Structures are given as structure tokens and as C-alpha cells.
Amino acid sequence: MAVPISQMATVAAYVLKNRFQGNRRYPLVLMLEPLFRCSLACAGCGKVQYPPHVLKRQLTPEECFAAVEECGAPMVSIPGGEPLLHPQIVEIVNGLIARKKYIYLCTNALELKRRLPEFTPSKYLTFSVHLDGLREHHDFSVCREGTFDIAVEGIKEAVRRGFRVTPNSTFFDGVDPNQVRAFFDEMMAIGVEGVVLSPGYSYDKAPDQNRFLGRARVRRLFRAILSNRKKSWKFNMSPLFLEFLMGHRNYDCTPWGSPAYNIFGWQRPCYLLQDGYAESFKELMETTRWEDYGIGSGNPKCANCMVSCGYEPSAVLEGFGSFKGFLAMVKGNFSLYPDKSALDLLNEPAPNSAVPLVQIEQPEQACQETRA
Ligand code: SF4
Ligand code: SF4
Numbered sequence: 001m002a003v004p005i006s007q008m009a010t011v012a013a014y015v016l017k018n019r020f021q022g023n024r025r026y027p028l029v030l031m032l033e034p035l036f037r038c039s040l041a042c043a044g045c046g047k048v049q050y051p052p053h054v055l056k057r058q059l060t061p062e063e064c065f066a067a068v069e070e071c072g073a074p075m076v077s078i079p080g081g082e083p084l085l086h087p088q089i090v091e092i093v094n095g096l097i098a099r100k101k102y103i104y105l106c107t108n109a110l111e112l113k114r115r116l117p118e119f120t121p122s123k124y125l126t127f128s129v130h131l132d133g134l135r136e137h138h139d140f141s142v143c144r145e146g147t148f149d150i151a152v153e154g155i156k157e158a159v160r161r162g163f164r165v166t167p168n169s170t171f172f173d174g175v176d177p178n179q180v181r182a183f184f185d186e187m188m189a190i191g192v193e194g195v196v197l198s199p200g201y202s203y204d205k206a207p208d209q210n211r212f213l214g215r216a217r218v219r220r221l222f223r224a225i226l227s228n229r230k231k232s233w234k235f236n237m238s239p240l241f242l243e244f245l246m247g248h249r250n251y252d253c254t255p256w257g258s259p260a261y262n263i264f265g266w267q268r269p270c271y272l273l274q275d276g277y278a279e280s281f282k283e284l285m286e287t288t289r290w291e292d293y294g295i296g297s298g299n300p301k302c303a304n305c306m307v308s309c310g311y312e313p314s315a316v317l318e319g320f321g322s323f324k325g326f327l328a329m330v331k332g333n334f335s336l337y338p339d340k341s342a343l344d345l346l347n348e349p350a351p352n353s354a355v356p357l358v359q360i361e362q363p364e365q366a367c368q369e370t371r372a
Contacts, residue, residue: 002166002194002234006123007075007102014074015320025256025285027073028313029104031271033262034059034092038082039110042142044172044200057263061091067261068101070281077128077258079106079271090118097124104128106168110147112154116161126164126236128196129155133169133183141172152190159191166236168196173217177224178346184233194236197222198308199245201272215295218306219247220345227342229335237308239332240315240325245306246337249315253294253302257313259284269293271309273301 011028018026035058036050059067068076076096083089084107096103106128119125132141135148158165167187171180187195199218222245235242243249255270265277266284270293278284294302294310302310319329 002236004123004164010074010102011316012320015317019321025290027071027257027259028316029075029077029258029309030068030071030073031258031260031309032059032064032067032076032078033080033260034064034078034083034086034089035081036263037085038080038108039085040082040108040142040144040147044141044170054263058086059263061088061095064092065095065099067281068096068099071259071261073101073259075102075104077104077106082108082110084111084115093119093125097122100124102126104166104168106130107154108142108147109151109154112151113157116154116157116163119163121162121164123164126166126193127155127158128166128168131155131167131169131183131187132171133175134179134186137175137179137183141170155187155192156190165192166194166196167192168198170198170200171221171225172200175221177221180225181230181346185230188232188234192234194234196236196308197242197245199306201305201307214304215306218245218304222246223339223342224345227337227339229337231336238312238315238319238329239335240319240329241308241312243332244311244315251311251314251318252296253305253310254313254317255293255310256285256288256290257317258309260309272305272307 014028035055037055037058038045078089078092080086083105086092089105093103093105102124104126107130109127109129109131112127112129129151130142131148131151132138138148138151139145155165155167169180169183184195199222222242226242226246240249244251253270258271259281260267260271261281265279266281267273267277268275268284268288269290273293278287291297293299295305305311318325320326
């Protein structure tokens with residue numbers, strides 16, 4: 001179990017309070033995108049093509065605080081773009097800590113080591129470092145050599161300084177499950193709090209459309225990766241969401257569980273799709289046709305989606321929403337998921353990871369985080 005007890009207790013109390021008040025829909029994590037600029041241009045990044053005048057814009061700290069207070073979620077994920085490129089990111093982070101929000105600051109870690117002295121370790125602050133597996137796979141995934149080593153250096157320094165750190169990995173087609181398992185070993189040896197995982201979402205704007213996984217292949221891949229676990233592995237996620245990825249559970253999406261706010265406003269319906277924007281959180285919640293989204297809706301944009309921003313809230317709500325769900329969550333935290341047939345999947349020939357990737361030219365100010 002990697003998520004600290006105090007964070008779990010805060011989320012549990014929040015879920016119970018909303019259930020007691022009879023609220024049908026409420027957010028768990030605000031996806032706060034303060035800017036779209038990035039220092040990388042990954043092939044799976046869905047918003048990399050924003051024009052320069054959009055990439056130049058950013059939210060002010062006051063806009064960030066207003067969105068956080070309007071939303072009320074106990075956790076705030078700060079993707080982007082690369083948040084460390086925001087000139088007032090320290091002020092934003094400190095303001096959210098003062099509001100007692102659990103923050104996941106997502107970063108590609110190119111600047112992490114240099115910027116760490118500006119931050120203060122806190123139980124409310126986690127650096128969520130974009131790391132898509134071991135060196136070769138990660139550098140290939142982000143289309144730049146040397147990024148893995150820089151990120152690992154940043155992670156080690158952050159751990160040394162007493163920060164919470166969770167590598168955040170998105171896996172696409174062509175990934176070798178044995179390599180992912182070796183990656184878990186390496187991360188645990190460094191001393192990270194836990195790994196965060198998600199399958200990639202098939203953005204129609206992403207430059208390389210050949211790498212995305214369908215639902216059946218997601219389940220097969222994650223069953224191979226996550227069955228027969230080592231005791232040392234820790235995941236900073238709901239174990240029920242991991243069971244969902246492995247094909248042991250079915251959920252529909254809870255898009256309002258992770259609402260997204262950025263320079264355009266409140267994004268409908270989720271962090272991944274852009275079916276317009278609402279001017280306020282209230283308007284987002286009250287006027288979005290939620291029934292048009294998720295696997296059960298038949299919406300083709302949701303057909304292959306199993307990403308954490310849509311489905312982890314479903315798992316968290318089950319885990320904290322009933323005694324049965326709570327027991328399943330506790331059991332999942334300690335289970336190693338033995339599965340003989342999943343071992344056979346590990347013995348299959350490694351997929352060809354040399355699928356040609358579209359190499360993106362580095363724009364002057366690159367792209368946007370699309371990761372859940
Ligand atoms: S299924 Fe995926 S794309 Fe569709 S609403 Fe949910 S998170 Fe968004
Ligand atoms: S924002 Fe996009 S380009 Fe930048 S690190 Fe994240 S996925 Fe890669």
C-alpha cells in the first residue's frame with residue numbers, strides 16, 4: 001500500500017460526506033492545467049499541436065486557486081504542459097498546500113533536480129514524474145535520448161530531499177511486460193512512494209496513431225504486467241483500478257470524478273476529450289450530458305478508453321462507497337495476484353518495440369501533457 005493513511009482518510013471522509021449528503025456526482029481530483037508549454041514533444045501527446053499563441057498563455061495563481069476552491073476536490077493533479085515552466089509554479093503549489101490539497105505535480109523532470117530547492121517537502125506535495133518504463137523504452141516514447149537518465153537523477157534527488165515521488169507511466173502498444181516489471185524493480189530500489197500506471201488514450205490528434213491499445217489488449221498487457229507481483233512493488237493507485245486494467249473488474253467511466261480546468265475554462269467532459277468548455281464548475285456539472293460518455297454510452301471516442309482519469313474515480317468510489325468495496329480494496333493492497341496463465345504471457349516473444357514512431361520536430365515551446 002503506497003498511498004499515505006492521511007491522504008486515504010481525507011478521501012474516504014470526503015466520499016462519505018458526499019454520500020451522506022446524497023450528492024450523485026462530485027469530483028475527486030481536479031486536473032489543473034496551468035499551461036500547455038512543454039520542453040518535450042512526445043509522440044503520444046494529444047495536445048502537442050496547439051499553436052504558439054496558445055502555448056504562450058498560462059493561468060495566474062489566482063485563477064488556479066479560484067478553480068480549486070470552486071471545484072472542492074481533495075486532490076489536485078497539475079499536468080500541462082510542463083508545470084515547472086510556469087514562472088509562478090512555486091506560488092501555485094504553496095497556495096494549494098496552504099489549502100490542504102493533496103497535489104500531484106506532473107513533470108517530465110528535465111528541470112526537476114535544479115528546481116527542487118525552491119519547494120518544501122510536504123505530505124501534500126508529490127512529484128509525479130513522467131517515466132514510461134526503462135531507459136530505451138522511455139527515451140523512445142518521449143522521442144529524445146537521455147531523458148530517462150535525467151528524470152532518474154531528478155527522482156533520486158527528490159527522494160533524498162524527502163519529497164513524495166511517484167513515477168507516472170503511460171503504456172502504449174509494443175511495450176514488453178517483462179521490461180515494465182524490471183522498471184518496477186528499478187523504481188522500488190530508488191525508493192519512490194509507488195508507481196502510477198495508465199494505458200495511453202488514443203487521441204485523434206496524437207502524431208502516432210499506431211501505438212494505442214484496444215480494451216482487450218489493455219487487459220492482456222496489464223494482466224501480464226500486474227499478475228504474480230513482487231512483494232516489494234508499490235502502486236500509488238486504487239488496487240481496484242489495477243484489477244480493472246487486468247480484466248478482473250468492469251467499470252463505466254466517472255468523467256466528473258476528474259474534471260479538467262485550463263486556460264479555456266472547464267473542459268467537457270474530461271481531461272481527454274474536448275466537447276466544449278463551461279465557464280464555471282457548476283455549469284460543467286449541471287449542463288454536461290454525462291450520459292453521452294463512457295463505455296456504456298456507445299460513444300466511439302470512449303470505446304477504447306480505460307485511462308485512470310476516467311476509470312480510477314469509479315474504482316475509488318467503489319472502494320470507499322461500501323463495506324464490500326472497502327474489503328476488496330484492502331485485500332487488493334496485499335494480494336500478489338498469482339496467475340499461472342499470466343506467467344505464460346511473459347514467456348511470449350517480446351513485441352517489436354521498434355515500431356516506427358513519428359518523430360516530431362521540437363517546436364520552440366513544445367507540447368502539452370496528456371497523461372492521466
Ligand atoms: S471514457 Fe475516457 S474519453 Fe470517455 S469520458 Fe471517460 S475518460 Fe473521457
Ligand atoms: S506534456 Fe506532452 S510532450 Fe510534455 S512530457 Fe507530457 S506527454 Fe510529453
